[in-house]
Amino acid sequence: GEGIWFFEGQVYLCSTSGGPIGKGQIFRLIDGDEPSFELVVAATDASVLDNPDNITVAPWGEVFMVEDGDGEQYIRWIDAEGQVQDFARNALSGSEMAGVCFSPDGQAMFVNIQVDGLTLVITGPFPMVDEGTTGDETTGDETTSGDETTSGGETSSGDETTSGNETTSGDSSGDESTSGVGSDGTDTDESDGDTGDGAGIDGEDGCNCSTDESATGTAAAAAVAVAIGAKLLLGPAGE
Structure with a gap:
C-alpha cells in the first residue's frame, strides 16, 4: 500500500x-x-x-x-x-x-x-x-481575556463597591473575543480566533x-x- x-x-x-x-x-x-x-x-x-x-x-x-x-x-x-x-x-x-x-x-x-x-x-x-x-471541519477559537475585578473594599458605612468593566466584541467570521478593563485602568489583551476554510x-x-x-x-x-x-x-x- x-x-x-x-x-x-x-x-x-x-x-x-x-x-x-x-x-x-x-x-x-x-x-x-x-x-x-x-x-x-x-x-x-x-x-x-x-x-x-x-x-x-x-x-x-x-x-x-x-x-x-x-x-x-x-x-x-x-x-x-x-x-x-x-x-x-x-x-x-x-x-x-x-x-x-x-x-x-x-x-x-x-x-x-x-x-x-x-x-x-x-x-x-x-x-x-x-x-x-x-x-475536516474546524472552527474559530473563542477566547476570553477580560476578568471582572473588584477594586473597592468595604466603605466606612459597610457597603461594598465594584469597578470592573467587561466588554465583548465579535467579528463577522463568528469568532468571539473578549477584552476587559482591569482594576488598574489598563486594557487586557484581546485575541481573535481563526476559522477553518472549507x-x-x-x-x-x-x-x-x-x-x-x-x-x-x-x-x-x-x-x-x-x-x-x-x-x-x-x-x-x-x-
Whole structure:
C-alpha cells in the first residue's frame, strides 16, 4: 500500500498491488464505537483500474486516485454507485502521476507528473461547495481575556463597591473575543480566533465531469495549467 487519506472520520488506503489480479484495492477504515475496515473497490480488469498509488478525497466526498501501472497512466475516481471511472490520462509521457489533492474550496485539483517534473492544476468544472465547512471541519477559537475585578473594599458605612468593566466584541467570521478593563485602568489583551476554510456538498451530482471517450479537449477539465510551458498535458480518456 502507498496512498492514504483522512476524510470525515474515515481513512482511505491504497493497496497498490492487492486484489485477485494484483492490480490494486481501495480500503476504508471507519473508527467509532464499532470500528470497521472494508473493501471499497478491487481491480478485476487492468483497463478499469491499474495499480492505484496515491489517493485523495474531494471536499464533496468523492475518492480520486492516480495510478502507477504498466500501461497508460490515469487519474480515476469512484462514483456514487461505487464504480471506477476514468477522469484524465497522461497524454505527455508514460510517467506515473502523483500527489493528487484539491484546493480547500474544491475548485482546483493539483497533480504531479513524476518523471517529467511537472505540476498541473485542473480547474474542473467541479461541484460548487459552501464556504465554512469541509470534511475536516474546524472552527474559530473563542477566547476570553477580560476578568471582572473588584477594586473597592468595604466603605466606612459597610457597603461594598465594584469597578470592573467587561466588554465583548465579535467579528463577522463568528469568532468571539473578549477584552476587559482591569482594576488598574489598563486594557487586557484581546485575541481573535481563526476559522477553518472549507466546504460542504452543494449537491449530489458527483463531479459533473465527462468521461465520454469521444469528448474533446482535456478529460473532465475546463483548463489545465502547466508549471513549465503552456502545453495541455492531460488528454481525453481513451484517446
